[in-house]
Amino acid sequence: MAELDSISDAAQEEAARPPKDAFGLALWLLNSLGTLMIAAMMVLIVSDVIGRSFFNAPLNGVAEISSMLIVVIVFLQLPAAIHWQRMTRADMFLNRLAARSPRAGQALEAVFAGIGVFVFLVIFRATLPQFTDAWEQNEFFGVQGVWTLPTWPIRLAILVGCAGAALASLVQVAMGLKRAFAGTPA
Amino acid sequence: MIEIEIGLALIAIMAGLVLAGVPIGIGLVFLSYIGIGLIRENWDLAGRLLALASYAAISDYLFATIPLFVLMGLLVSVSDVGKDTFEVAQHLLRRLRGGLGMATVLANAVFGAVTGISIASAAVFTKVAVPQMMRFGYTPRFAVGCVAGSSILGMLIPPSLLLIIYGVLAEVSIGRLFLAGIIPGLVMAAGFMLMIWLMATFRPDWVQPVSATVAPPPEETAGSLLMKSVPITTLIALVLGGLYSGYFTPTEAGAVGAFGALVIALLRRRLNLQKFWRILVETGFVSVGILFLLIAASMYSRMLTMAGIPASIADLIQALGLGVYGFLFVYILFVLLLGMIVDSSSILLIVTPIAAPIAMAFNLDLIHFGIITVIAVEVGLLTPPFGIGAFAVKATLNDRRIGLETIFAGCIPFIAVMLAVLALIVAVPGLTLMFN
Amino acid sequence: AQTQINITIAASHPTTIAWIWAMQQALMPAVNQALENTRFRIRWREAFGGTLYRFTETRNAVKDGITDVGFVGTLWEGSAMPLQNVTYFTPFATDNLRLQVDVMEKMTAEMPEMQKAWTDNNMVYLGTCGTETYDLWTTFPVRTVEDLRNRKISAPGVSATWLGGTGAVPVNGALTTYYTDIQTGVSEGTMSFPSGIFPVRVHEVAKYITKVNIGCMYVGGIGMNRQTFNRLDPVVQAAFRTGGKAYTAALTNRVLETSEANMREMVAKGAELSTLPAAERQRWVDGLPDIAGDWARTNEGRGQPAKKVLAAYMDGLRAGGATPGRAWTA
Ligand code: NA
Ligand code: NA
Numbered sequence: 048m049a050e051l052d053s054i055s056d057a058a059q060e061e062a063a064r065p066p067k068d069a070f071g072l073a074l075w076l077l078n079s080l081g082t083l084m085i086a087a088m089m090v091l092i093v094s095d096v097i098g099r100s101f102f103n104a105p106l107n108g109v110a111e112i113s114s115m116l117i118v119v120i121v122f123l124q125l126p127a128a129i130h131w132q133r134m135t136r137a138d139m140f141l142n143r144l145a146a147r148s149p150r151a152g153q154a155l156e157a158v159f160a161g162i163g164v165f166v167f168l169v170i171f172r173a174t175l176p177q178f179t180d181a182w183e184q185n186e187f188f189g190v191q192g193v194w195t196l197p198t199w200p201i202r203l204a205i206l207v208g209c210a211g212a213a214l215a216s217l218v219q220v221a222m223g224l225k226r227a228f229a230g231t232p233a
Numbered sequence: 234m235i236e237i238e239i240g241l242a243l244i245a246i247m248a249g250l251v252l253a254g255v256p257i258g259i260g261l262v263f264l265s266y267i268g269i270g271l272i273r274e275n276w277d278l279a280g281r282l283l284a285l286a287s288y289a290a291i292s293d294y295l296f297a298t299i300p301l302f303v304l305m306g307l308l309v310s311v312s313d314v315g316k317d318t319f320e321v322a323q324h325l326l327r328r329l330r331g332g333l334g335m336a337t338v339l340a341n342a343v344f345g346a347v348t349g350i351s352i353a354s355a356a357v358f359t360k361v362a363v364p365q366m367m368r369f370g371y372t373p374r375f376a377v378g379c380v381a382g383s384s385i386l387g388m389l390i391p392p393s394l395l396l397i398i399y400g401v402l403a404e405v406s407i408g409r410l411f412l413a414g415i416i417p418g419l420v421m422a423a424g425f426m427l428m429i430w431l432m433a434t435f436r437p438d439w440v441q442p443v444s445a446t447v448a449p450p451p452e453e454t455a456g457s458l459l460m461k462s463v464p465i466t467t468l469i470a471l472v473l474g475g476l477y478s479g480y481f482t483p484t485e486a487g488a489v490g491a492f493g494a495l496v497i498a499l500l501r502r503r504l505n506l507q508k509f510w511r512i513l514v515e516t517g518f519v520s521v522g523i524l525f526l527l528i529a530a531s532m533y534s535r536m537l538t539m540a541g542i543p544a545s546i547a548d549l550i551q552a553l554g555l556g557v558y559g560f561l562f563v564y565i566l567f568v569l570l571l572g573m574i575v576d577s578s579s580i581l582l583i584v585t586p587i588a589a590p591i592a593m594a595f596n597l598d599l600i601h602f603g604i605i606t607v608i609a610v611e612v613g614l615l616t617p618p619f620g621i622g623a624f625a626v627k628a629t630l631n632d633r634r635i636g637l638e639t640i641f642a643g644c645i646p647f648i649a650v651m652l653a654v655l656a657l658i659v660a661v662p663g664l665t666l667m668f669n
Numbered sequence: 670a671q672t673q674i675n676i677t678i679a680a681s682h683p684t685t686i687a688w689i690w691a692m693q694q695a696l697m698p699a700v701n702q703a704l705e706n707t708r709f710r711i712r713w714r715e716a717f718g719g720t721l722y723r724f725t726e727t728r729n730a731v732k733d734g735i736t737d738v739g740f741v742g743t744l745w746e747g748s749a750m751p752l753q754n755v756t757y758f759t760p761f762a763t764d765n766l767r768l769q770v771d772v773m774e775k776m777t778a779e780m781p782e783m784q785k786a787w788t789d790n791n792m793v794y795l796g797t798c799g800t801e802t803y804d805l806w807t808t809f810p811v812r813t814v815e816d817l818r819n820r821k822i823s824a825p826g827v828s829a830t831w832l833g834g835t836g837a838v839p840v841n842g843a844l845t846t847y848y849t850d851i852q853t854g855v856s857e858g859t860m861s862f863p864s865g866i867f868p869v870r871v872h873e874v875a876k877y878i879t880k881v882n883i884g885c886m887y888v889g890g891i892g893m894n895r896q897t898f899n900r901l902d903p904v905v906q907a908a909f910r911t912g913g914k915a916y917t918a919a920l921t922n923r924v925l926e927t928s929e930a931n932m933r934e935m936v937a938k939g940a941e942l943s944t945l946p947a948a949e950r951q952r953w954v955d956g957l958p959d960i961a962g963d964w965a966r967t968n969e970g971r972g973q974p975a976k977k978v979l980a981a982y983m984d985g986l987r988a989g990g991a992t993p994g995r996a997w998t999a
Binding site (some may be wrong): 268275278282283285286287290292392397398400401402404406407408409411476478479480481482483484534535538539541544549579582583585586 | 677683684685693714715716717719720721722723725726727730733734735748842844845846848849853854855868869870873900991
Binding site (some may be wrong): 099104109186188189190191193 | 747748758839
């Protein structure tokens with residue numbers, strides 16, 4: 048069944064190309080930054096393995112840095128995942144509803160996206176003081192005297208990710224409502 | 234006990250929201266916020282807990298390597314290593330009904346010796362096995378069920394994150410637990426293969442309909458078979474050999490495997506910069522899908538803990554005053570129910586400290602009990618509404634035509650086998666204690 | 670009439686670990702007992718074993734009120750509570766856990782600098798938690814410091830600095846990965862203490878236990894959310910202070926007893942116990958870089974009175990009769 052490959056191939060190709068609109072481009076750039084970090088993490092871990100196994104020279108802090116990096120990666124890529132509708136869900140009911148009544152389907156989509164706006168604003172608001180604390184008190188992770196890195200970039204990534212995710216959800220609320228009232232299916 | 238009522242109500246609402254089609258991660262975060270706010274009557278606190286869990290839940294070296302296992306799977310798939318492997322398997326198993334399904338199970342059993350988490354297996358094999366099985370006429374439902382179902386071998390065959398967590402909580406030797414997992418893992422793999430053969434023989438419509446139009450398999454010679462086997466054999470040798478001779482840890486295996494797959498793809502000239510970028514972007518999308526669910530699941534299980542749900546059910550079990558088999562039955566049922574709503578490590582954190590002392594009082598061997606627990610927990614990976622194994626397949630597959638419900642349906646025969654093996658292991662403790 | 674008070678008590682680890690065991694078996698009963706003839710009753714809501722938060726969140730969980738009472742591992746809080754980590758930067762100082770617990774408890778009670786870390790993090794300090802002295806678990810016998818050269822030793826975080834000068838290669842990991850890491854050869858041993866290492870059965874794969882006496886360490890303590898504490902009646906507040914004292918006493922006893930029992934069992938199961946000769950230990954100590962000095966200077970640079978804390982700690986140990994392997998100063 049080659050068509051299975053070709054469909055997701057086309058979708059993958061589209062996602063890999065920078066979009067034309069400014070909002071899409073911004074999300075695409077955040078996503079790309081996260082993508083580069085995944086590659087960097089692979090190089091980092093393999094270097095540690097090689098350095099430790101063959102040169103008695105492990106890289107300090109690879110485990111800690113990776114465990115922080117993964118948070119940054121997730122939040123940088125979250126807005127794009129929402130925008131391009133890659134969040135995991137069960138769509139059986141929605142598909143049936145949309146087949147019967149496209150308007151109702153779109154309205155429900157708008158409600159779900161609204162929940163997204165809400166939760167990401169909640170996390171944004173609660174992360175903001177964490178960011179200012181980390182910034183003002185020079186919070187770090189790692190071991191003093193061995194290596195340390197500041198934690199504020201991680202909090203900042205969460206803030207940016209939540210803001211982007213809330214906006215991406217908001218766009219979907221608007222589109223859902225527009226289609227629900229216009230009656231055009233997705 | 235108003236908290237319990239809030240908790241139970243939120244479990245029901247969760248099931249409703251998931252069925253209605255809300256993005257599962259977002260739905261869980263939302264319910265966690267509502268639940269904590271209501272239980273503690275403090276909405277600021279609820280927000281702070283969400284913010285805290287947002288990074289703490291996945292800020293772990295183990296989870297950091299999930300994208301790398303995903304990347305490995307995509308690279309194996311794009312460089313046609315997976316396709317070649319399955320062509321070899323198809324040729325070798327062409328006279329066997331359900332042969333490719335069995336090949337997927339076997340591949341998962343081997344890969345299980347490399348990874349400690351089932352999500353990694355699901356992420357690796359979805360892109361590799363599902364398109365190939367469908368190419369040879371398997372139904373989508375069976376193909377995805379096969380990948381999700383056999384991925385559980387990753388946490389039964391050592392190394393295994395779940396066995397490590399259990400070992401620490403129950404204070405038993407992790408090494409002995411690992412040894413104890415081998416036979417049940419092999420029995421489970423054999424059980425899956427037997428089930429596939431039976432279904433392919435007696436219910437071909439479910440597995441590989443005779444009517445399906447199938448592309449004729451390529452002609453194979455000894456030489457072509459060998460050529461097609463070299464890349465995958467090299468990759469397995471690299472990862473398994475490196476792991477068991479002490480060059481890297483199971484956590485690091487993802488990075489080494491991805492790197493090895495990258496080198497193979499480059500050597501086979503299947504990769505240019507553009508294509509590599511495409512794969513990296515896809516890796517990001519798949520990983521976010523899985524990791525955000527882990528964050529949300531962590532918030533949700535914290536909320537249930539605050540509601541006191543696990544503690545009150547445990548009290549209930551203790552109050553029943555059962556015999557040993559009665560206790561095991563109720564215990565397994567409890568784990569299976571929890572498996573429907575929370576993630577696997579949370580279940581272990583919740584049940585082990587309560588259940589291990591009771592099991593000891595019944596003179597059950599804690600190693601035996603651990604394998605029972607882990608198999609029961611793993612069923613939860615495949616059961617709706619919250620089944621992270623099925624979610625991982627869905628996120629990786631990214632095909633709108635194959636819905637989550639199809640994946641859950643495909644898992645049913647595998648769950649049946651797991652329960653049968655579970656019953657066997659309850660009845661025959663020797664299966665887990667052979668090497669001990 | 671009776672007044673019932675809801676208190677959530679939680680930890681990132683299960684009650685099988687002594688640090689948490691003492692919360693359930695010493696602190697809670699002591700609080701209950703202290704309130705026996707009063708009109709107050711505590712309705713405890715227990716969340717041990719990491720079901721409410723993970724080990725990286727122990728400070729935030731109490732600070733934010735996710736739990737009312739919690740075990741706070743200051744060893745994971747090098748950034749927010751650096752002064753509490755003085756023991757980790759003064760290795761080979763003492764193997765007398767009772768003395769160390771006394772000194773740290775006194776410093777926390779009497780030095781405003783130490784108290785401030787808890788207050789700034791919105792916590793009231795109730796009880797103290799420390800480990801017995803660190804030793805070596807290896808796959809090879811260790812008779813001299815030279816035996817460690819080029820050996821890979823699981824030593825995550827600050828413990829990597831204790832290997833400075835030995836030529837050993839520190840390998841990352843966690844308590845839960847040591848077994849597999851050593852079994853497969855990723856590392857060839859680790860530094861730990863009996864009551865911590867016994868549950869993960871590392872002696873099965875690294876059977877050479879070498880007593881080095883790297884020193885006892887202050888892990889952290891029991892914190893109570895400040896708002897929760899301030900809302901309580903003085904009678905209940907006093908009960909929690911009593912509970913904290915009971916925690917410290919019961920924990921220290923438990924750690925020392927478990928430690929001995931665990932060591933005996935490891936030897937019974939085939940582990941080979943030996944002691945690093947005093948002269949070799951001194952060579953190890955003398956070869957270490959200026960760990961404490963570097964730590965103090967770094968933290969002074971961040972506006973933390975680390976020099977004063979370091980001096981108070983070392984003086985406290987000496988006043989209690991200890992002879993630190995090295996006179997750490999800044
Ligand atoms: Na495994
Ligand atoms: Na489930």
